[in-house]
Amino acid sequence: MSSIAFRQIEGRSAGYYMLLAALGLFVLFGLGSAYYMEEHGHIVTGMTNQVVWGMPHVFAVFLIVAASGALNVASIGSVFGKTMYKPLAPLSGLLAIALLAGGLTVLMLDLGRPDRVIIAMTYYNFKSVFAWNVFLYTGFFTIVAAYIWTMMERRMNVFTKSVGVAAFIWRLLLTTGTGSIFGFLVARQAYDSALLAPMFIIMSFAYGLAVYLLVLMAAYSHTNRPLGDKVVLRLKKLLAVFISASLYFVAVFHMTNLYFAKKHGIESFILVNGGIYTQLFWIGQILIGGILPLVILFHPTLGKSRSWIAISSVMVILGGLAQMYVTIIGGQAFPLELFPGMHESSSFYDGVIHGYHASLPETMLGIGGIAIAGVIAAFGIKVLRFLPDSLDDKVIDANHGSKALSK
């Protein structure tokens, strides 16, 4: 790694400024939406007393899950000793911080009382998974920042491995915490499963790596830096493995539920007759987010094309958003079953499928979170040396030898 030169991007081109301006515009839209929601209350969103978590949570949870996944590239390098990944590690850390910051901003601005966010840091109920997450998030920022420091500051390189191990364990805990936010909701048929924690971890690998691949390819092609096939093809193989593992977990999750008679209602809702949720599950999460990218990535010719690899990564991200929508909104749209075996009705919408239509402000708030992550990443690679000058095959081979790669 020591012989690979890292350099900031120049960041003076019209394209770079246009990118920053576009991202900045979406950040402004997002903040404006949050202000509008704060002024008027959640009445201006599509959220109701039946569906209390809406579009902001879809984006926020996706970004938080992708954040821990983005760190994986660095972990493979320093924890598992795969030398080829070491030059890729600093960007991995930067993206992890950027995505988490974007996700948390959305989550915070969607609170009923965002002005009281300080209370979330001064009053703790340690039995709450949310309270654990406050620690997991702040700890993640600190550990990943330290991790980046040990990678960038030569004198600190000796600590990279141990801090990397800590960061790896922490990111597993973080995504366990995120999955458990839903897994611990015992009363709701859609959740109440310990599988949600490991499933979120596996999904985070795929979502984070898809984001990483896109940013890497975009950064290298726009700055005219060489990016060899060895790196890209290795990462795309890894992405295919993560997609397959995610599909496996989804299959096991639903198969388990199908075996429990009490879960038949929610399963037929998600898998068969849930309207938009069923469509998003099969077309969004499974087809676009899973099967199609797998076919492309394993295809003998398409799988070698950068454009198709990029398209697959975009598909994985879209599939991830669909998965969050189905999990979060679909899980709430299905009514709580208070009296099994009885038909329930009331003025409070008991026993009926709850409607949800996202309003523009809440969607803009979610997109604003992505834009915040984008600004942090784009600004980060301009001011600090996150990207190697070259990731050419020759450079990779020269530094790490073909033996390391053939492992």
Place this chain on the structure above:
Amino acid sequence: MSCANKSRREFLGTTAVATASLAVAPGVMLIDMAHGRAPEEAASSSVRWGMLVDTNKCDSGCTDCVTACNTENGLSGDTSETGSQWIRKVELKDMRTGKATSLPMMCQHCAEPPCVDVCPTGASFKRADGIVLVDKHICIGCRYCVMACPYKARSFIHEALADQNPDVPRGKGVVESCTMCVHRVDKGQTTACAEACTKAGHDAILFGDLNDANSEISKRVSTFATKQVRADLGLNTGVRYQGI
């Protein structure tokens, strides 16, 4: 003889004191009940406030408990998807037998409340006497408690409110639910829903102390078969149902 006289005098004296005590005590007790708990006195865990709903007596067309709750707590009665409903009438129909049941559903004031477990700031809390409440000052409006409640008992306030009852402060951006009329209970009164149900002649809601073996609610719970809604969750609810 003197010894016998003395013991007679003692006997008469003791009897007089005892009689006087018996005569006065209920009055003293009643005054005490009427005053309820002094404001500076903490809620006691020797008490477990609860309610028993007899669904056989609950009239499916009657919503007096809902109206009384709305009036007492300053709720508008908005039944839109974003409106707050602290108590609602649920109509049930057994899908096999067709048996219809009507009952009021509200916060069940669980002994192991999931809303309290999940609240990140501790704004959702349970008083020593079993009443589950939201501290409006430290609720950040994350709605995790709404997700966790098995009874759909909680509402999030979606917009600014006017015309509030000073005894029941509410506010935009926080979560709320049935307080078991804590402001009335602390004054030694019953809940608004139970009072309205009695007034309507149904007597389907009985409020009282589940820990007091002599209270009517305890006697009924120990005599008749009662149920907790979603008893499978093991939450030990403070609201029990008879006839379902």
